[in-house]
Amino acid sequence: MGNTRSSRPSGTANRERIEEDDHISEYGSDLDETSGEIRHRARKSEERSRTAPRNGAANGLKRQIPEWSESSDRNDNNYEEGEEYEHLLDPNLPDEETIELHRMDSGSLASFDDETASKAGEENSPYEEVRAAVRNYDEDLPCNTLRAWSIGLALVLVGASMNTLFSLRQPSIGLGALIAQIIAWPLGRAWEKVVPDRQIRIFGLGCDLNPGPFNIKEHSIIVVMASVSFSVAYATDIILAQLVFYKQNFGIIFQLVLTISTQSLGYGIAGMMRKFLVYPASMIWPGNLVAVALMNAMYEKHQAPDPSIIGGPVTNHQIGLNVLTEFVYGYIQPGRPLALMLFKTYGYITMAQALSFVSDLKFGHYMKIPPRTMFMAQVVATTFSCFIQIAVLNFALGNIEGVCELTQPQRFTCPGGRVFFSASVIWGLIGPSRVFSPGQIYSGLLTFFVVGAVAPIIFWFAARRWPRSGAKYLMAPLIFGGAGSIPPATPLNYLSWGVVGFVFQYVIKKTHFRWWSRLNYLTSAGLDLGLALGTLVIFFVFTLNEIEAPRWWGNDVVTGTMDYQGKAIQVVLPPGETFGPEVW
Incomplete structure (x- = not known):
């Protein structure tokens, strides 16, 4: 079971409607259009690409956008056919001949095998970075397996507990998703060799103990579980500040509700943002390309080698709202440090978690993982890790002698909780009105609110007015937040x-x-x-x-x-x- 694999193109023009099960990706599962309509548009698109002039990649793209927009008007489902094209109006899109959506330069294929070269005529990403890391075809492989869940949750247990414990130490040490990606490989191969090939029933559902060779999609699910759970919950610093510095204990139920809610609120925003931050080709998410390239290289001897599909936000840089939320609440409710910490956490971490979850969705998109399987892996791993982190945190506070003291021998000085406490004093007790209001020492910094709001508009108009100038590379988030x-x-x-x-x-x-x-x-x-x-x-x-x-x-x-x-x-x-x- 699961031993057969067939490759097929995964680009929009060639995407089929495929059903959701353990063996087949479901990116097309929500489409209302018939496969005949899709094939008809695909033929028209290919004919245009063959008859277009040589600079036709960019120009042809603009001609295709109205047609794809009409298609999207008929579909309000999770994934809309042609969304890659709708959102490809990117000022940084490679110029003229450097883009070939339906063909790659044959010279760049010299180092690849014949099977990969035969795929050169299929739809590909217009971005060289994506083509270099991501395959532009899919394979029918099982991913929602007992093996993937078992290994994934075991790594969540180890990674979340270790990272929570050592987050209390300065300097800290932590396990990242890359470590989990490497460790999962021998664990999956060992399961493949040792565990018997038979079916069992769990909660009334049949599942294979050993679904065949450990494959790239199972591995990707495990990496996603590690990605959402290895980072220590932001809310744990609130708990530290309360227990250690403010001497308040609201109980374990409060701690669990606070942690789970702050870690999970971003999922709703991530789901709404898929159309804009996951499916468009211009959304590259450069940070994912390293993990994708490594994953493909690990399975290259079993599956065909690269090139690629679509990408996510282009700078790999995010600006947090933590200081802004402190600034706002410090004016709304001065003198309320504990309330400020809660407002800061919900205001900041919701956006930060949403971006993190969107990044994982993009990774799943690159790896052709069914969206529902991706979502389930994210939610389960996130919730499970919250219980682990709260348990480890309370164990450490109760069993490490001198914990959170600056003289603690093993340096478990709680740097995160200490910073959280200091921020609550500065923004909550002192308050921004005594620092930034007119006549105060830093009042001049308020002018940057205007500068920050106007700069992106100026850059956008400059890139439109002078499309071949360096203005298209100006990005306000990098300039001000870099x-x-x-x-x-x-x-x-x-x-x-x-x-x-x-x-x-x-x-x-x-x-x-x-x-x-x-x-x-x-x-x-x-x-x-x-x-x-x-x-x-x-x-x-x-x-x-x-x-x-x-x-x-x-x-x-x-x-x-x-x-x-x-x-x-x-x-x-x-x-x-x-x-x-x-x-x-």
Whole structure:
């Protein structure tokens, strides 16, 4: 069961209506149109692409948009045929010959096998980054299996508990979804070899103990479970601030309701945003491409190699609402620090979780995972992890001696809860009116509300007015939010990031495009994995055992910097003096 696999194109023009079961993706399951209508439009689209002039990719795309828009007017379901085309009016869309929606340059296929080359005539993404990482065909493989759920939930248990415990430590250590992606591979293959091939019944439903070879879709479901559950819930910092610093305990039920609700509210927004942030091809979600490329490489010997489908938000950068929510509530209800923490969490984490869930939906879209299976995996893993995190948090607070004290020997000083407490004092007790209102010390910063609101409009008009100029690369979120990690990040962090990005995403992409197409995202995955594994080894082997790490230039050079020595400041205050007004 599940051993047969057949590949088929997954682009819009070739997408079939397919039914939802354990073996077949369901992206077309909600369409009202008959397959005949879809084939008819596909033939018309292909005829246009063959008769269009050479610069026809961009121009042909604009000609197709009205037709696809008419199609979408007839469909109000979850996935609407042609939505990729509706939202492809991207000022950064590659120019003229660089886009080929229905054909790839044969030269870029030289390193691939004949089966992949034969797919060159099929619909593909207009974005080189997506073509380099994502396959443009689907395979009938089981994904909603007992094996995927068992391995996934086991990793949720390990990852959520470990990350919650070590979030109380400074410096912290954590497991990421990339680690889960690597660990799941040998676990899935071992299950495939050891577990007997027979059926059992769970809650009245029959399921296979061993549905055949461990496949890429099962693996993707496991990665999604890890992605939504490994990050420590934002609400745990509220609980820490209440229990440790405000000495308030509202009980375990309050903690569970708070954590589950804040972690889950984003799902509704994520579902509503699929049409705009998941299905359009211009929504690349660059962060997903590394995981997709690594996943495809891990299964390359069993399945046909790359190229790709559609993508998500283009900058891989998100701006949080946490400070804005504190600012707003500090004016609404000054002097209410606990209420401010709740308002901040619901106001910020709802958006942040929604974007995280949308990113996972895009990953599922790239991997051709049925949306209902994706949603179930996300919800179950999220809810399960909330129970785990609350249990681990309360266990740690009750059993680690001196926890959350600055002198705690193992450095379990609760940095997140401490920051949350400090923010509640600054924004709740002191309040923004004493800091930002007219006549106060930082009142001039309010002008940036106007600048931030106007800048995107100016950039948009500039890109429309001068489409071939550099104005199309101006993005307000990157300009105003790009340096948001400083502090604690330093110019050294940004410089190394900028150099690596420039070399791989510009120099190598321009001069060695075939190498870039094949290996760029695999190289990124390898660097990320090496860093993650190296961090774990250093922490558990050296740091926890108080063993001095090997001494060499790479380890010692940082100690000579002003940032490390705490000297990167302009003014040293004399004893007894402080910044800010003498009286608030």
